[in-house]
Every structure is written in C-alpha cells, then in structure tokens.
Amino acid sequence: MTSFSETAQTGADIVVETLEQHGVTHVFGVPGAKIDKVFDRLLDSSITTVVCRHEQNAAFIAGGIGRMTGKAGVAIATSGPGVSNLATGLATAHSEGDPLVALGGGVAVADRLKSLHQTLDSVNVLKPVTKFAAEVDSPAATAEVLSAAFRAAESGRPGSAFVSLPIDVMNAPAACRPIRLRSILEQGAGSTAAIAEAARLIDEATNPVVLLGLMASKPGAANAIRHLLNKKALPVVGTFQAAGALSEREFAMFGGRVGQLANQPVDQLLESADLVVTIGYDAIEYWPSIWNKDNDRAIVHIDVVPAQIENDYNPSVEIIGNIEESLYQLSVLITRSVLSKRTSLLLEQIKHDRANLLAEAAVQGGDPIHPFRIIAELQKFMSPDVTLCSDMGSFSLYLSRYLTSFRARQVLISNGQQTLGVALPWAIAASIVRPTEKVLSVSGDGGFLFSAMELETAVRLRSNLVHMVWIDGSYNMVAAQEELKYGRHSGTDLGSVDVVRYAEAFGAKGFQVSGPDDLATTLRSAFDIPGPVLIGVNVDYTKNAQLFEAVHHDSIL
Known part of the structure; x- marks a missing residue:
C-alpha cells in the first residue's frame, strides 16, 4: 500500500486544490517566475485564470467578486513589485468589508534575507492593510495557512488576507492534504440583555x-432591516455603502444618504436625533467627528464586531453578533409605532425637496451637461437587474446622494479608502457574478485612466458592461475642495480623453454623448450592444460649489 508521503503533491498542487475546495471559480492576476508553478497547476484545475493588465486591478476585481458573493475572491501575483502592486486593492477591500484572498510569489525561504532579484518582506508590507498576512514557510503548512486566510477574509466583518508562497515551497513535495472548511462561521444574535436594553432606549427616545x-x-x-421598519416607526439614514438596504416599501422612512460632507437635509435629520441606532456601521464611512462631535446622545451599536471607541463614538449599548438575528429579536421588543412630529416634518420636507430636485434635473439643458441631468437619465435605467459600480470623484457624490436603488449590493462604491480606478474592475467582476444582468460603471476622466487598461481584459472576457466616463479635464473633487480652502486650485488639471477612439483601439464600442437630449438614446444603444461599451459625456461642474455649501469644516479633506 502506498503511503501518503510517497504520493505527496507539490505545494502548488495543494494551493490549487485548496482553492477548489473553497469553491473558487476564478483567479485574477499577473504571472511571473516566482509564482509560475501555481499558474501551471491552475491549467489542470476547474478554476478559470483571468490574466489582468495590472495586479492592483486584479485585486479590485477579486474584491468585487467578494462583495457581491460573500465568498472571497482571489488575486494572484508574482514576487516583488507584483506583490506590492496588490497593496491598494487589499487596503480597499480591508476598508470596505470585502472578502479577498491574495496570493503572492516569493523568493526561496533560504534567500528571503538576501539582497536578490525581487526580494521583498511581503508579509510585513501587507500586514497593515489586511486582516491576515502570513508566509507558507513549509510545504506541510500550505493547506493550513491558506485555510486560515480564507477564514479570516470571510468571517466577522469581511476583509482582505494575504499569503506569501515562496518558490521552493511551491515546488517541493507537500506532506498535507487540502483542507475543506466544514463549519459555517455564523454568529448568533447578540446578548439578550443588550437587545433588551437597546429596545428600552429606542422606546424611550423622542427622536431616534x-x-x-x-x-x-x-x-x-x-x-431584517426591512422587516424591522415595516413593523416599527423609525426614520433611517444610510452611508454611501448602505445603498440598496431598503426597498421601495420603506422609502417613506428614508431621509437619504450621508457621507463626505455634512451639508444635506438628511444630515439635519441625523442631527435631530436624541438616539442613534447604527447598524453595520464603520467609522471610516462617515466620521463620528463630523456627525456626532461633542454630542452626548445615546448610541446603540449593532454589528458583528465591537465598536472602535473614540471621543465622538462611545455607544451606550452594543449588540454584537449576527446582525440579521439581532434585528429580528429587537423588532419583537420595540413598541414605538409613531414618528415624532419633528421627524415627520423633516421627512416630509426631504420628500418634497427630493421630488422638486428630480423634476428640475429632468429638464436641465446645456452642454456640457449638468450632473443632475445625467443623474435623472441614469435613474431611469436603475431597474432591479442593473448593477452600478461607482469610481470616486465629484460624480460619486451626485450618485451617492441622489440616485436611488432598492436592491442589496446593487451599487458598489468605495466609501472607505475612496479609491480611484475601482469602477471598471468591479464592473468586470459584476459581469462574471451576474452574467444575465446589465452592468453600468461610472468614472471621471481622472480615475478612468487608473484602470482603463483593463478594457482589454473586458474585451477578452466579452464582459457585458457599459462604462460611462464623466469628462471635465480635471480632478474636480480635489479642485473644488482646494478652491474652498485656498481660493485657488493646484495640481488638478488634466489633458483630454477621446473615449470613442480609446474604446476602438481595444476592440470595444465607443459613444460620445452630444448633448443632454442624447443621453437616454446613447444609454439604450449601449445596453443593447453585447460586450464592453464606453460612453463619454462632457459634464458641467461649474456649479459644484453647491456640493460644499454650509459644509462642516472637518469634512474638507
């Protein structure tokens, strides 16, 4: 009888089989000599290898897979700069709560302290931007380290994990077997006492x-949130990343989205509260020093992880556990059934202002096109079968504040690191996860060129996506804030981008919107064409000062 040690596979075999055991269907990355054994073994697996044009974008795509599925997406890169290029994608996923496992090649274990080609202490480089970072320093530990990485990425508040795979470990026989995680790491509801105390505080509050x-x-x-709001009278606001948590049925209770700048009517609703119930909230989304500075009101914190205590965020009670189960139990105990007069008036005013803005936006003329007109046209396309991926820039404030969505994880946005370049990679991820849906991604002409090279990847994959570029020739969000602080802007002007010719150079279809009345027709045509499509639209940001009116001083970054 042959022993296990006599038939042991290489470390690379164990890596690939472990990925299969975890249900991984795609990996995204760039090859190299220090990781080529893993790429070689992927050829004989059930996993599709998607070669990307930059490791950062590979991590973005994998993070998008994680956000939409709840299962870690996988990025892979070679040693040295290949690994360091992953850092921004890992930091983004870590901040956004997106499960992502990145694999990086490395020099031989015996050489890692020497000054050799592509030597890098990758674990210590990436540890600050991940939940888990480790090196497989023995072939026998391959499955254990990989499984630990997946568990860290997917459990609690999800995030990124990194595993360094030295070349000699990948090539050597590995005396271990792939490990399948048999248990589902689901927390139960928070403590009964905490839930009871939260219900008491909510019922006793005047304006929760x-x-x-x-x-x-x-x-x-x-x-669970929809269930709670359909039974109890509680007004709601949301951060940008909370988009889609409510359905149309609860929309009357929704004040709007908060974030970046404390100058919206919804901020008045939040300011009026004598009790704030945060659900799944992370301070990185909207700083407590903006919305709760020097405020001694009670806070109920409901999340999978304890609150990070700071001067302006010190909850009265924390419900730590499965959010869904905690909310179902909480809804049974809450008795309040009516809104306060003040809250009702604020919600009515917000509803009135929202309707007026949309009506005015729908008839905005002029070329370049006012952002509100673009929002009004995009809203018509936000059906339940559309996924929207937003990059970062002035346009993202318009999208986040004024575009409504009613499906969980329908809108993907970077609200933690606010990373430029995420939109197109996320759209590629969406076209893989949701192949029967329409995918629309939006960027500015600045952020577009951070990841525009992945258009070739989208063409190769025949990704059914439409990417819209708002063109104004500047890093406008930065310029607007510089103008507010210094009375002038610096380092924000850009050259022109011909979106149509760029698309054609990669074998994609390109459109340039000729004016506001051309928007709807162009969008319909783009969505009717299979494969990636680029749309350029010249945007008028001259009124962007309105985004910063009455702004809280601490909001200016």
Whole structure:
C-alpha cells in the first residue's frame, strides 16, 4: 500500500486544490517566475485564470467578486513589485468589508534575507492593510495557512488576507492534504440583555434615527432591516455603502444618504436625533467627528464586531453578533409605532425637496451637461437587474446622494479608502457574478485612466458592461475642495480623453454623448450592444460649489 508521503503533491498542487475546495471559480492576476508553478497547476484545475493588465486591478476585481458573493475572491501575483502592486486593492477591500484572498510569489525561504532579484518582506508590507498576512514557510503548512486566510477574509466583518508562497515551497513535495472548511462561521444574535436594553432606549427616545452602514447592505441584514421598519416607526439614514438596504416599501422612512460632507437635509435629520441606532456601521464611512462631535446622545451599536471607541463614538449599548438575528429579536421588543412630529416634518420636507430636485434635473439643458441631468437619465435605467459600480470623484457624490436603488449590493462604491480606478474592475467582476444582468460603471476622466487598461481584459472576457466616463479635464473633487480652502486650485488639471477612439483601439464600442437630449438614446444603444461599451459625456461642474455649501469644516479633506 502506498503511503501518503510517497504520493505527496507539490505545494502548488495543494494551493490549487485548496482553492477548489473553497469553491473558487476564478483567479485574477499577473504571472511571473516566482509564482509560475501555481499558474501551471491552475491549467489542470476547474478554476478559470483571468490574466489582468495590472495586479492592483486584479485585486479590485477579486474584491468585487467578494462583495457581491460573500465568498472571497482571489488575486494572484508574482514576487516583488507584483506583490506590492496588490497593496491598494487589499487596503480597499480591508476598508470596505470585502472578502479577498491574495496570493503572492516569493523568493526561496533560504534567500528571503538576501539582497536578490525581487526580494521583498511581503508579509510585513501587507500586514497593515489586511486582516491576515502570513508566509507558507513549509510545504506541510500550505493547506493550513491558506485555510486560515480564507477564514479570516470571510468571517466577522469581511476583509482582505494575504499569503506569501515562496518558490521552493511551491515546488517541493507537500506532506498535507487540502483542507475543506466544514463549519459555517455564523454568529448568533447578540446578548439578550443588550437587545433588551437597546429596545428600552429606542422606546424611550423622542427622536431616534437609524444609521445604516456598509454591513447593512448585505442581503440577509437588508431583509431584517426591512422587516424591522415595516413593523416599527423609525426614520433611517444610510452611508454611501448602505445603498440598496431598503426597498421601495420603506422609502417613506428614508431621509437619504450621508457621507463626505455634512451639508444635506438628511444630515439635519441625523442631527435631530436624541438616539442613534447604527447598524453595520464603520467609522471610516462617515466620521463620528463630523456627525456626532461633542454630542452626548445615546448610541446603540449593532454589528458583528465591537465598536472602535473614540471621543465622538462611545455607544451606550452594543449588540454584537449576527446582525440579521439581532434585528429580528429587537423588532419583537420595540413598541414605538409613531414618528415624532419633528421627524415627520423633516421627512416630509426631504420628500418634497427630493421630488422638486428630480423634476428640475429632468429638464436641465446645456452642454456640457449638468450632473443632475445625467443623474435623472441614469435613474431611469436603475431597474432591479442593473448593477452600478461607482469610481470616486465629484460624480460619486451626485450618485451617492441622489440616485436611488432598492436592491442589496446593487451599487458598489468605495466609501472607505475612496479609491480611484475601482469602477471598471468591479464592473468586470459584476459581469462574471451576474452574467444575465446589465452592468453600468461610472468614472471621471481622472480615475478612468487608473484602470482603463483593463478594457482589454473586458474585451477578452466579452464582459457585458457599459462604462460611462464623466469628462471635465480635471480632478474636480480635489479642485473644488482646494478652491474652498485656498481660493485657488493646484495640481488638478488634466489633458483630454477621446473615449470613442480609446474604446476602438481595444476592440470595444465607443459613444460620445452630444448633448443632454442624447443621453437616454446613447444609454439604450449601449445596453443593447453585447460586450464592453464606453460612453463619454462632457459634464458641467461649474456649479459644484453647491456640493460644499454650509459644509462642516472637518469634512474638507
């Protein structure tokens, strides 16, 4: 009888089989000599290898897979700069709560302290931007380290994990077997005492307000939030990443989204609260020093992880556990059934202002096109079968504040690191996860060129996506804030981008919007064309000062 040690596979075999055991269907990355054994073994697996044009974008795509599925996406890169290029994608996923496992090649274990080609202490480089970072320093530990990485990435508040795979470990026989995680790491509801105390505080408050955060938009949590609001009278606001947590049925209780700048009517609703109930909220989304500075009101913190205590965020009670189960139990105990007069008036005013703005936006003329007109046209396309991926820039404030969505994780946005370049990679991820849906991604002409090279990847994959570029020739969000602080702007002017010719150079279809009345027709044509399509639209940001009116001083970054 042959012993296990005599038939032991290489470390690379164990890596690939472990990925298969975890249900991984795609890996995204760039090859190299220090990781080529893993790429070689992937050829004989059930996993599709998607070669990207930059490791950062590979991590973005994998993070998008994680956000939409709840299962870690996988990025892979070679040693040295290949690994360091992953850092921004890992930091983004870590901040956004997106499960992502990155694999990086490395020099031989015996050489890692020498000055050799592509030597890098990758674990210590990436540890600050991940939940877990480790090196497989023995072939026998391969499956254990990889499984630990997946568990860290997917459990609690999800995030990124990194595993360094030295070349000699990948090539050597590995005396271990792939490990399948058999248990599902699901927490139960928070403590009974904490839930009871939270219910008491909510019932005794005059103007309680619910603040939804990034974990609130997970499908299970969103269902529980809708159940709670359909039974109890509680007004709601949400961070940008909480988009889609509510359905149309609860929309009357929704004040709007908060974030970046404390100058919206919804901020008045939040300010009016004598109790704030945060659900799945992370301070990185909207700083407590903006919305709760020097405020001694009670806070109920409902999340999978304890609150990070700071001067302006010190909850009276914390419900730590499965958000969905905690909310179902909480809804049974809360008795309040009516809104306060003040809250009702604020919600009515917000509803009135929202209707007026949309009506005015729908008839905005002029070329370049006013952002509100673009929002009004995009809103018509936000059906339940559309996924929207937003990059970062002035346009993202318009999208986040004024575009409505009613499906969990329908809108993907970077609200933690606010990373430029995420939109197109996320759209590629969405076209893989949701192949029967329409995918629309939006960027500015600045952020577009951070990841525009992945258009070739989208063409190769025949990704059914439409990417819209708002063109104004500047890093406008930065310029607007510089103008507010210094009375002038610096380092923000850009050259022109011909979106149509760029698209054609990669074998994609390109459109340039000729004016506001051409928007709807162009969008319809783009969505009717299979494969990636680029749309350029010249945007008028001259009124962007309105985004910063009455702004809280601490909001200016």
